[in-house]
Amino acid sequence: MTLPFELTPFAATWIGLAALVSAFVRGYSGFGFSALLIAASxxxxxxxxxxxxxxxxETLMSLQAWKGLAHHVDWRRVLPLLAGAAVGLPIGLWALTSIPEDAARAxxxxxxxxxxxxxxAGWRMSRPAGQGATLGIGVVSGLAxxxxxxxxxxxxxFAAxxxxxxxxxxxxxxxxxxxxxxxxxxxxxxxxxTWETLVATAWLLPPVLVGNWIGSRHFFNTDPKDFRRFAIGLLALLATMGLVRALL
Structure with a gap:
């Protein structure tokens, strides 16, 4: 079997395990999948x-988790986020694809x-943010x-x-x-x-769906907010490893 993106067997195993763990974190806490998997890769x-x-x-996991969540969605936040992201994403893609691989990793x-x-840091706001602030975060989200x-x-x-x-x-x-x-x-x-994107997606889909399902069951007796701290620590570790590789 030819692995996508010319991955070695070790790299493929590492990313497969990262996909499983990242999906579990996402199912449990509601965020972190993309960041964890990208940082691990x-x-x-x-x-x-x-x-x-x-x-x-991410799209497939959202469909998997959608049942029972629809009536909790705050669409007044979703729409300005999307409007801001529509501005930020093209700028971010232009910038990121214009630099070398190691620079992108860094x-x-x-x-x-x-x-x-x-x-x-646990930054907190005394009251919910308005539409303008939400639109601004949407721009940042698009760039990111x-x-x-x-x-x-x-x-x-949102956590603030x-x-x-x-x-x-x-x-x-x-x-x-x-x-x-x-x-x-x-x-x-x-x-x-590319075509290899589809191959990699098909290969990672089973561990992702399993991890997301297990995480969404909340088998641990840990509050999702506390579990989020663990996820952030793991994410920081992976990002540090990627930064060290880029610098060396």
Whole structure:
């Protein structure tokens, strides 16, 4: 069997395990899949190979988790996020695809570390943000979705507000596939969507669906907010590994 993106057997095994763990984290806490998988792939290969892969897998996981979440979605947040992302994503893709692989790896890893710091800082807002602030975060999310990680700034933004856990998770689950549908043709235009993308997606789909299903069952007796801290720590570790590889 020929592995996609000229991966070695070790790299393929590493990414397969990363997909399983990332999907579990996403199913349990509602975020983190794309960032974890992209950061993990950056340790062993060019992370841009997996940008379109995570977009497709995110969409499939959202469909898998949609049942029972629809009535919790806050569409007043989703729509301005999408409007902002529509502006930010083309700019982010143009910038990211214009630099060498190691520079892209360093940018992605550095961005992830910054976002981990923001999430761990526990920044809080006294009241829910308005439409203007949500639109601005949408622009940031679009820029960050160039490497497939547009969920991190939104997760940090939502976590800072007094939003019920059910609405937090459901709104993210609704936002991701809509963002990804918009992103897909732009990824294709920039050469990030190829035949190997489909091969890699088919190969990773079984562990992703299993991990997402297990995570969504909440078999652990851990509060999703506490589990999110573990996910952020794991993400920071993977980003550090990717940054060290880029620098060396």
């Amino acid at each position: 950056g340790v062993v290969t060019n992370p841009l190979h997996f940008v379109a892969v995570v977009v497709i897998l 940018v992605i890893s550095g961005y992830v570390l910054v976002m981990c710091g923001v999430l761990m 979705n160039a490497p497939g990680m547009g969920g991190l700034p939104v997760a940090a933004f 507000q007094p939003i019920p856990a059910a609405a937090f998770r459901a709104t993210l689950v609704a936002y991701f596939p809509l963002l990804d549908i918009y992103s897909a043709p732009l990824y294709w235009y920039h050469g990030l969507f």
